[in-house]
Amino acid sequence: MEIKKMSRREFLVKSAQCAACAAAIASIPPIAGANEHAGVTPDLILANGSPGPAVKSAVEAIGGMNRFLKPGARVVIKPNMSFANPPEWATTTHPDVVAELTSMCVKAGASSVLVLDNPLRNIEMCLEKSGIRGACSAFDKAEAYGVKDRGFFQEVAIKEGKALNTTMIMKKVLEADLLIAAPVAKSHSSTGVSLSMKGMMGLVYDRRTFHMDMDLDTAIVDLCTVLKPALTIIDASRILSDSGPGGPGKVVALNKIIASTDFVAADALAVEIGTWYGKKFKAAQVKHIRMAHERGLGNMDISSLRIKEVNAG
Amino acid sequence: MRFQRIIQIPLFIVFVLLILLASHPVPEYLEVDVFLRLDPLISLGSMAATRAFIPKAALALLVLLCALLLGRIFCGYICPMGATIDFADKLLLRKKPEENSPERDGAYRHFKYLFLAGLAGSAVLGISWVFFFSPLSLATRFFSLVVQPVIMLFGNFLLDAARPLLIHVGLDHLAMVHWAMPRYNTNMFVAFFVFGILSFGLIRPRFWCRNLCPAGAIVALFSMRPFFRRTVSDQCSRCGRCARECPMGAISESFTLTSYSECVACLRCREICPEKAISFKWSGNPDSAKAAVNLSRRKILKAGAVGMAGAAVTMTGLKHLHGGEEPRPLKSSNLIRPPGALPEVEFQARCVRCGECSKACPTNTLQPVWLVAGISGLFSPCVTPRIGGCEQECNLCGRVCPTGAIRPIDIQEKIFAKIGTARIIKSRCIAWEQDRKCLICDEICPYNAITSRLAADHPVTVPVIDEKRCNGCGYCENKCPVEGESAIVVESAGEIRLSKGSYRKEAERLGLIFHSEAGQEDHVFEDPQKTLPPGFEESR
Numbered sequence: 001m002e003i004k005k006m007s008r009r010e011f012l013v014k015s016a017q018c019a020a021c022a023a024a025i026a027s028i029p030p031i032a033g034a035n036e037h038a039g040v041t042p043d044l045i046l047a048n049g050s051p052g053p054a055v056k057s058a059v060e061a062i063g064g065m066n067r068f069l070k071p072g073a074r075v076v077i078k079p080n081m082s083f084a085n086p087p088e089w090a091t092t093t094h095p096d097v098v099a100e101l102t103s104m105c106v107k108a109g110a111s112s113v114l115v116l117d118n119p120l121r122n123i124e125m126c127l128e129k130s131g132i133r134g135a136c137s138a139f140d141k142a143e144a145y146g147v148k149d150r151g152f153f154q155e156v157a158i159k160e161g162k163a164l165n166t167t168m169i170m171k172k173v174l175e176a177d178l179l180i181a182a183p184v185a186k187s188h189s190s191t192g193v194s195l196s197m198k199g200m201m202g203l204v205y206d207r208r209t210f211h212m213d214m215d216l217d218t219a220i221v222d223l224c225t226v227l228k229p230a231l232t233i234i235d236a237s238r239i240l241s242d243s244g245p246g247g248p249g250k251v252v253a254l255n256k257i258i259a260s261t262d263f264v265a266a267d268a269l270a271v272e273i274g275t276w277y278g279k280k281f282k283a284a285q286v287k288h289i290r291m292a293h294e295r296g297l298g299n300m301d302i303s304s305l306r307i308k309e310v311n312a313g
Numbered sequence: 314m315r316f317q318r319i320i321q322i323p324l325f326i327v328f329v330l331l332i333l334l335a336s337h338p339v340p341e342y343l344e345v346d347v348f349l350r351l352d353p354l355i356s357l358g359s360m361a362a363t364r365a366f367i368p369k370a371a372l373a374l375l376v377l378l379c380a381l382l383l384g385r386i387f388c389g390y391i392c393p394m395g396a397t398i399d400f401a402d403k404l405l406l407r408k409k410p411e412e413n414s415p416e417r418d419g420a421y422r423h424f425k426y427l428f429l430a431g432l433a434g435s436a437v438l439g440i441s442w443v444f445f446f447s448p449l450s451l452a453t454r455f456f457s458l459v460v461q462p463v464i465m466l467f468g469n470f471l472l473d474a475a476r477p478l479l480i481h482v483g484l485d486h487l488a489m490v491h492w493a494m495p496r497y498n499t500n501m502f503v504a505f506f507v508f509g510i511l512s513f514g515l516i517r518p519r520f521w522c523r524n525l526c527p528a529g530a531i532v533a534l535f536s537m538r539p540f541f542r543r544t545v546s547d548q549c550s551r552c553g554r555c556a557r558e559c560p561m562g563a564i565s566e567s568f569t570l571t572s573y574s575e576c577v578a579c580l581r582c583r584e585i586c587p588e589k590a591i592s593f594k595w596s597g598n599p600d601s602a603k604a605a606v607n608l609s610r611r612k613i614l615k616a617g618a619v620g621m622a623g624a625a626v627t628m629t630g631l632k633h634l635h636g637g638e639e640p641r642p643l644k645s646s647n648l649i650r651p652p653g654a655l656p657e658v659e660f661q662a663r664c665v666r667c668g669e670c671s672k673a674c675p676t677n678t679l680q681p682v683w684l685v686a687g688i689s690g691l692f693s694p695c696v697t698p699r700i701g702g703c704e705q706e707c708n709l710c711g712r713v714c715p716t717g718a719i720r721p722i723d724i725q726e727k728i729f730a731k732i733g734t735a736r737i738i739k740s741r742c743i744a745w746e747q748d749r750k751c752l753i754c755d756e757i758c759p760y761n762a763i764t765s766r767l768a769a770d771h772p773v774t775v776p777v778i779d780e781k782r783c784n785g786c787g788y789c790e791n792k793c794p795v796e797g798e799s800a801i802v803v804e805s806a807g808e809i810r811l812s813k814g815s816y817r818k819e820a821e822r823l824g825l826i827f828h829s830e831a832g833q834e835d836h837v838f839e840d841p842q843k844t845l846p847p848g849f850e851e852s853r
Contacts, residue, residue, distance in 0.1 A: 083759075084704060112485065120757060120792065122675045123493065124337050125704055149491040151473055172489075189765055190752045192848030211751050212743070212794045242846070243761055277846035285850045 013156055013174075013226060042308035043299070044269050045259040049312025051237040052096035057312040058233065058259035059104055068231050071109030073177035076170075077101055078229070080183045080199055081117045081132045081146070083246055084125035090240035091247040093184045095131035097235045097257070101182055102135070102142045114172055115144035117202045120246075123148065147172075153205040156226055160295075163214035164222035168205035173227070181229035181263055185236040185254075185270045187244030190216055192286040193276065194245045195234060195267040200227040217288040224263070224297055232266040234258040239270075242277045264289060264298025265305055272302055317389060317579040325396040332457050335713050337675040346669055349449045349715035351376050351391060354432075354528035355665050358443035359716045361436040362662040370716050380535035384542060387532050388522055389577030393456075394448035394510075395522055399560070401511040402518045410517055413562040415572045415605045422523060422575070423606040425530035427616035432527055434620030439658065440627060440689050442620075444666035446527045454692070455507040457672035458497040458681065465494040496700070497671060498680040499692060518560045523575065533574035538602050540595055543576060543583075545569040548590035555582035555591060565603040572605035624689075633687040634658060645685045646804040649696040649785060652703060652730035653711040653720040656810045657686075663718035666692035670710035670719060676701025678787065679710060694719075696732060698787025698803050703732060705759045705786060722816065728827050729816040733785030734807040735762070735778050741800035744775045752776065752847070754789035754801050760827055763789060763801075765847055774847060780807065782826050 047058035059065055069075060079093035087094050098115055105113045115136055119126040123146030127133040136142040147153075153168035173179060181196035188194035190211075200223050201207045210219040236256040243249025252275055260266035268283030283300040284290045293300040328348050335345040349355055356373030360366060376387045388395050412418050428446055435442055444450050469492055472479075479488040513520035522529050549568060556564040559582060563575035583591040627633060634657050636643030651670060654660050671679040671694055678701035681692040694710070696703055708727045711719040722730060735754075739745040744752070744765075750773045755763045762782035765774035778801075785803050793799040809819050820827060845851065 084706060085759075121788075122337070122701070122704055125675060125707065128338065129706060143486060143489070145489050147489075148493065151476075151491060152489075187846070187848075189755045189847045190750065192846075192850075208794045211753055212749075216750065246757055246759060248759075248761060276849070279846070281849055282852055285845075285852055286848070287850055290850075 053312035186240035431620030434617035435624035702788030
């Protein structure tokens with residue numbers, strides 16, 4: 001009998017996949033269909049209020065940060081900080097969202113919180129203008145980094161990839177115990193919207209090939225088979241309704257934060273609560289969300305999910 | 314430590330630190346170009362060539378005032394090129410030269426005045442060659458464009474090698490550091506030029522400062538008989554040690570006379586005199602000055618004429634001012650000047666090619682050019698979009714420019730200082746030519762100048778540029794995924810070059826639409842054939 005040797009890389013990917021599966025299984029609610037049933041964790045939280053407090057309420061409503069991390073855990077938060085624009089442009093995650101998430105992770109006992117992205121524009125200016133470096137500065141254990149050098153990435157095989165079979169992902173993400181997606185909700189001229197799934201491209205070394213050599217939407221879903229955040233927080237305090245992802249475009253204030261353990265569901269809800277180019281859309285009209293649903297990465301069917309609305313004090 | 318070094322070394326360190334600090338974000342209170350503005354050649358040369366008083370560069374007049382009182386202390390204490398030469402001399406010179414006095418080592422001393430006269434001659438025609446000779450321009454260029462990237466390269470090697478160790482000992486923050494190493498065009502030439510100057514040290518100490526430096530010549534003209542100067546008392550035993558050791562060869566063979574125009578007041582002679590006969594004090598012996606050079610008016614005029622002729626030749630060159638001021642077929646369309654750059658004639662006359670703007674530029678897009686702008690445009694800065702875009706909210710190049718060749722405009726004005734216009738090369742564009750879905754230029758454009766539209770005979774949306782919105786920042790060219798040359802290029806056409814006045818007003822006059830504020834609903838999405846915005850599908 002031939003025994004196939006497993007490389008360290010494969011081992012890491014497999015472990016990550018197992019962990020993701022375990023987390024997914026753990027997150028399956030015991031009773032389905034009972035809306036806001038006492039003691040049952042909802043699938044989606046929609047928190048109203050200003051960004052910081054709404055994040056706090058949303059995370060508490062979904063079970064608190066302790067549900068996601070054990071003391072000593074290494075956390076990576078993936079916001080959007082690809083553009084050197086101020087928060088008002090809605091092209092980057094609101095700094096209060098990052099600050100609140102960081103604070104909750106630290107309180108839950110995280111040993112380190114890294115806020116990571118591979119920005120399109122100049123790293124320093126992105127960190128400064130977005131306000132995200134400032135958001136982390138209050139915490140000794142947290143730091144925001146723009147990561148571009150190849151040495152910080154590691155090649156990962158994508159077994160379930162239909163177009164993308166291998167890519168280079170940030171080592172710090174592969175090493176992390178918890179990955180939190182924290183995108184801002186915005187339009188995207190190529191993929192309709194840019195939310196948590198599209199945001200995973202910011203953890204990749206070379207995304208040029210996504211655009212050049214393959215169907216972008218398929219490649220995003222392929223990537224999401226290996227990068228599944230255990231917690232997704234979507235910043236819909238204000239959304240970039242058109243001219244995304246770089247802006248400047250029409251910014252619509254929604255004063256909402258979405259939280260979920262299912263990133264497909266979170267993205268789907270963000271599509272449906274938002275107005276895009278002056279119109280309303282169904283989640284299924286966004287190709288990469290529909291494909292992720294079809295491939296079993298999550299559930300975009302909002303009507304079948306338990307949604308709990310909370311108001312931040 | 315010797316008194317000179319106590320002043321010179323810290324000032325040199327400050328000079329290097331200011332170069333390092335000339336990167337985003339430069340604090341408002343910090344004037345990183347202060348050393349450049351102290352160089353009298355940069356100051357007077359730029360003012361002469363542009364026939365304008367440049368307040369920013371007037372700082373050098375203080376140096377000349379000091380020269381009247383204290384002699385060439387600029388050369389001995391302040392000039393970082395002088396410090397570099399002193400250091401190189403220490404490495405290069407094994408023994409002191411035999412012939413070191415103004416009488417015996419006088420063959421080349423007048424060259425610096427001739428260079429100065431030549432520069433003055435070309436300045437008459439409005440051409441500035443200051444950048445070739447200015448010690449501060451040379452030193453700044455050398456340390457920022459040559460030394461800094463090399464240090465970063467080795468720093469990254471070290472950081473990469475030490476990373477496992479850094480993580481092990483808990484220096485997590487340092488373990489995440491990897492410098493974005495800048496690269497600069499012409500760096501090899503700059504290195505050779507400076508090494509050439511330093512290698513003159515094999516012949517004489519401070520060979521450049523004695524014989525060639527025209528900035529030194531200006532200071533020398535003001536130091537013929539400074540108030541504070543070398544005086545020798547009767548105790549002199551005529552041992553001659555001072556004359557042999559003088560790094561400038563300023564002490565005459567009589568040992569009591571001094572060429573003050575050559576003396577940099579380093580105090581070496583006073584320190585080594587075994588009889589303690591030498592002092593530097595107010596109003597010494599009125600007859601203690603020894604002329605260092607015997608320069609005829611004829612030689613000066615000849616040098617001036619040569620300078621003028623050189624300027625005339627460059628002005629008649631094909632590539633002068635990169636093809637001319639007004640739109641002409643010979644204009645180099647890919648020579649994009651930084652935002653706020655003066656009109657080309659003034660710009661070339663004022664720019665001293667110090668490289669400070671290239672150093673400060675956070676995206677490395679500002680590169681010194683070779684001969685694309687003519688010989689007089691050598692090393693002048695050019696936006697090179699394939700390396701990086703011009704950041705919308707950055708005005709560092711203008712803020713660090715010592716002569717105002719790039720105007721120090723604020724961010725709100727800068728957004729209106731259009732530097733060029735993008736143009737799509739359809740034959741290279743994968744959307745236009747290969748029907749592939751690609752919207753990266755649209756995605757990245759910070760000014761919303763590019764939209765993706767349906768066009769006849771094209772199954773995918775294709776990028777279209779709205780020239781009225783294009784600022785020329787070059788991010789589209791930078792991010793275009795096509796290998797090698799970009800399918801969308803920025804050309805200088807449409808650039809706004811103003812010597813004074815508001816860019817905003819000019820842009821408004823021209824009907825340009827730039828904005829830097831969110832919330833303006835002006836996305837061009839009118840598509841009668843298609844009702845869905847980009848990226849959305851029909852509902853099933």
